[in-house]
Amino acid sequence: MNAFRCLLILxxxxxxxxxxxxxxxxxxRLLVGFAPGGNxxxxxxxxxxxxxxxxxxxxxxxxxxxxxxTIATGEVARAAPDGYTLTMGTTTTHAIAVxxxxxxxxxxxxxxxxxxxxxxxxxxxxxxxxxxxxxVKEFVELVKSQPGxxxxxxxxxxxxxxxxMASFAHRAGLDVVHVPFKxxxxxxQAILGGQIEILFGGIPPLLPxxxxxxxxxxxxxxxxxxxxxxxxxxxxxxxxxxxDISLWLGFFAPKGTPAAVTKRLESELLQIAQxxxxxxxxxxxxxxxxxxxxxxxxxxxxxxxEVYKTVxxxxxxxxx
Numbered sequence: 001m002n003a004f005r006c007l008l009i010l011x012x013x014x015x016x017x018x019x020x021x022x023x024x025x026x027x028x029r030l031l032v033g034f035a036p037g038g039n040x041x042x043x044x045x046x047x048x049x050x051x052x053x054x055x056x057x058x059x060x061x062x063x064x065x066x067x068x069x070t071i072a073t074g075e076v077a078r079a080a081p082d083g084y085t086l087t088m089g090t091t092t093t094h095a096i097a098v099x100x101x102x103x104x105x106x107x108x109x110x111x112x113x114x115x116x117x118x119x120x121x122x123x124x125x126x127x128x129x130x131x132x133x134x135x136v137k138e139f140v141e142l143v144k145s146q147p148g149x150x151x152x153x154x155x156x157x158x159x160x161x162x163x164x165m166a167s168f169a170h171r172a173g174l175d176v177v178h179v180p181f182k183x184x185x186x187x188x189q190a191i192l193g194g195q196i197e198i199l200f201g202g203i204p205p206l207l208p209x210x211x212x213x214x215x216x217x218x219x220x221x222x223x224x225x226x227x228x229x230x231x232x233x234x235x236x237x238x239x240x241x242x243x244d245i246s247l248w249l250g251f252f253a254p255k256g257t258p259a260a261v262t263k264r265l266e267s268e269l270l271q272i273a274q275x276x277x278x279x280x281x282x283x284x285x286x287x288x289x290x291x292x293x294x295x296x297x298x299x300x301x302x303x304x305x306e307v308y309k310t311v312x313x314x315x316x317x318x319x320x
Contacts, residue, residue, distance in 0.1 A: 023083055023261050027058040030251075031076050031087045033069025035183025038155055039121040039202035039287065040069070043249045044088040046281055047118050050272045051265075065182045068100060068158045069093040077106035081256035083265065086115070089252040092159045095304035099312040100158035108301050113257045116269035117250035117292030117300065119282060122222035123164050124229070125200045126215040128191060136219050136238035140172050143198075147175040152198035153187035156180050161187070163311060164221050164245045165200040170315045171240055191215065202247070203228060203286025222246045228286040248290070248304075250297045266294045 052059040064072035073093040079085035094108040133139035154162035181187040184202040209215040223244040235243040273291035
């Protein structure tokens with residue numbers, strides 16, 4: 001009997017040991033709600049690789065574009081809260097979506113554990129090199145000379161690339177037509193191919209074409225200039241003081257993820273965002289590494305939801 005009891009104790013101990021494997025013990029899925037090539041995907045791949053190296057497990061990027069990033073975000077909200085399914089949340093998925101969708105299938109505040117903010121991304125207003133406008137003043141004059149005839153692209157309906165141009169159009173009194181795409185990369189291909197005339201897009205996919213002279217940069221959306229394009233003025237400098245719209249990017253886990261796991265991920269992500277090599281990589285691509293704690297990110301989400309409700313109303317943006 002004693003031998004049998006010892007055997008049971010040994011089996012239980014082995015089962016408990018197997019169950020309590022240190023995190024992480026298998027690859028981690030990182031869902032990105034946008035197509036490859038845009039700001040969100042770029043940051044996810046840079047930080048995801050570093051996170052995998054630090055954790056000793058692969059971080060697998062899965063791009064599930066559509067509905068302003070809400071498809072992938074909703075999937076993560078419903079995933080098992082075990083630390084093996086994360087999402088790269090953004091201004092679009094965790095703030096704008098609340099104003100954009102009356103029946104959003106997740107709650108940015110209630111359904112997620114914020115982990116850390118890792119980057120901020122300004123946007124770049126570009127036109128094709130064949131377009132006569134060479135600065136914001138000339139651009140505004142060009143658009144006003146052809147009301148309702150020029151098209152601008154975005155990474156999707158109700159994304160920041162939509163809102164930044166819609167906000168500027170409202171501010172400058174421009175009549176332009178919105179053409180949504182499924183990500184920054186398709187929108188970039190559209191302006192290169194002549195399907196649209198204007199794009200206020202993410203810097204990473206636009207930068208090679210700007211350097212090649214195919215696209216002409218007119219202005220940056222953030223209050224300050226980008227280190228990757230120091231000669232390009234901001235919209236605020238170009239006659240529209242106070243204009244400042246950028247994308248923030250952070251990591252989120254499903255609500256209920258164990259505190260030990262979220263704390264580990266927060267610590268690793270903050271160290272990655274503050275590392276000199278990641279800052280250098282992001283600077284070269286027109287992004288800004290920005291370390292924000294889980295508490296900072298939670299506060300930011302709540303604030304930004306209210307901000308974008310106001311922006312949505314002011315720019316008279318309606319879901320199509």
